[in-house]
Amino acid sequence: MNPFQGGLASLPLIKTGRSRAINAENPHGEKGKGGMASGPLGPSRKGSPCIRDVAPGTTVTLAEISGPGIIEHIWITVTDHTEADTFVLRDLVLRMYWDGETEPSVESPLGDFFCNGFGRGCTVNSQPMVVNPTRGFNCYFPMPFRSQARIEIENQHEASIPAFFYQIDYCLHDELPDDTAYFHAQWKRQRITDKAEDYILLDNVKGRGQYVGTYMALTTLERYWWGEGEVKMYIDGDREYPTICGTGTEDYFGGAWSFATQRDGKTIENTYCTPYMGYPYYSSHDEAVHNLYHNDDVPPMRGFYRWHILDPIRFQEDLKVTIQQIGVYKKGLFERQDDVATVAYWYQTEPHQPFTPLMGKEERWPR
Structure with a gap:
């Protein structure tokens, strides 16, 4: 031994x-x-x-x-x-x-x-x-x-x-x-997601490999809680339904109960960093914009990561990863439209399929 x-x-x-x-x-x-x-x-x-x-x-x-x-x-x-x-x-x-x-x-x-x-x-x-x-x-x-x-x-x-x-x-x-296998990473963004259609985080992956991580930069464009959308992994020929489907966005990134606690009658947004999952960034103000233009109000912006290192998503033929935009309020669940940008990280055999063209820089800028 x-x-x-x-x-x-x-x-x-x-x-x-x-x-x-x-x-x-x-x-x-x-x-x-x-x-x-x-x-x-x-x-x-x-x-x-x-x-x-x-x-x-x-x-x-x-x-x-x-x-x-x-x-x-x-x-x-x-x-x-x-x-x-x-x-x-x-x-x-x-x-x-x-x-x-x-x-x-x-x-x-x-x-x-x-x-x-x-x-x-x-x-x-x-x-x-x-x-x-x-x-x-x-x-x-x-x-x-x-x-x-x-x-x-x-x-x-x-x-x-x-x-x-x-x-x-x-x-x-x-x-x-x-x-x-070879390391891959691809950035995508949908400035306004389509209602009742899952955001496609990664698609057109052909070959053998494993999916190892997600970064998501979410700008919420509607009120109420935004994090009920499920992450789906379509593996090796899945079409209408995925093999792996999660239970919600905050669950996928390892949190719970809206990442929030109540203190003195106020809701506190809890950011965190851990080895494999985190919520490192939250802001509804932009000091850099404030310093230039004296107006720092922006839609709420949140950044999350999830590393599939101990639990890689293995595929032998193909892979597609999506996430829903679903919220909840007093009357129940509802379909949302938000601004979603992501980076997918994975390993695969080569050759890989060419990526879709990267957005122009103005289209990449935050709101």
Whole structure:
């Protein structure tokens, strides 16, 4: 029996592979070539900590790596506003490509990928995604590749981004197991959902794999409680009815009883972060808008995450994921129309089906 099994207990075991990192100090992750840039303090003294002045319309390659290997950690930080506008986190688009793909396997506004929707930062404390003050974006989803990995950021903001900080930590291997699948993530939005029609979080997935997570940025457009909609998983040929159907939106994200408590006659909205599910963001005001235009009232905005890490949704042929927009009030349940944006995270065999075109930046902006 091996006494070093699982979690921290496995750390004493010698691991195979060759550790590397890419950042602005070592943009190609070369062995023995980190920190070579010169700065005001001289050679190898913080000479190139970031990418400077990412111009509007520019796509920057953050990493291009020859495999086999596994990306193990990504850290990024950037401003959330410029003098031109306040929605940098929705205007920057993150894309990832595996093994020479021409279609991205990951495509999302930068903030939403890290569970920071609405163009606003918030703290997230979960196992695969961690966002520390202030906008310290971290992702720990393993991202394997056999021949090549390419990560890009596109600036669709109308002004230059003065400084973009990042580090991509990865490990090179001699080979990967035959059953290794590839990481995928896709952002979607429906600015006004159709009444009595489920919002489609993910569709057109063909192949074998497992669904591992959901981020949802919900802007409620109607009054009363909004969270009765069920999450449905259509697996391997399901058509009219799904194999897995949940019991409600707050239930899916691990909460209960409207996430609320009563205190001194007032309803308190309880946000939370846990390793696998959370409600890290709630706001009905936008201070950035207030500072610019002296009007900070916005529809209530809520951000949620749910990681299927201990309970992945496995599929052998195809997968579709939807969520209903159903509320409840004094007279009972009712069909709602709200503004829903989501990121779906999953692993699958390649090739994957091309994503639907990403919305233009103005259509991505929060209300």
